[in-house]
Amino acid sequence: MKKLIRERYHQYNGIYGYSQIQLFMMHVHGVLANHKKVLRLMQEMGLQSRTHRKWRKTYASSAGSRVAENLLQRNFKAGRPNQKWVTDVTQYRVLDTWLYLSEIKDLYNCQRQLNPH
Incomplete structure (x- = not known):
């Protein structure tokens, strides 16, 4: 199972996490494995998905930002x-x-x- 996980992980350049790899193994290879087991095996092998932030936090009080005066007062x-x-x-x-x-x-x-x- 570790070999299969490692192959899928490297095939997709580390983008897939444990849940996607678990689904891939079940649908493509017919290997039934709990997602927690796939996570544990990936942690043992030091494999972790590359993630990116979808949302970027912005703060109105940060340096250089302009905040309009609250004229409506709700x-x-x-x-x-x-x-x-x-x-x-x-x-x-x-x-x-x-x-x-x-x-x-x-x-x-x-x-x-x-x-x-």
């Missing part, structure tokens, strides 16, 4: 149009490119009335 109601506007930026990764979507809302149009009935 008061999201507007009495007339064009009085309070808010925006949000969302980023999407498409292949090797980042796309940015910026949404702008007028808080006057976004108010919800609760219906007591």
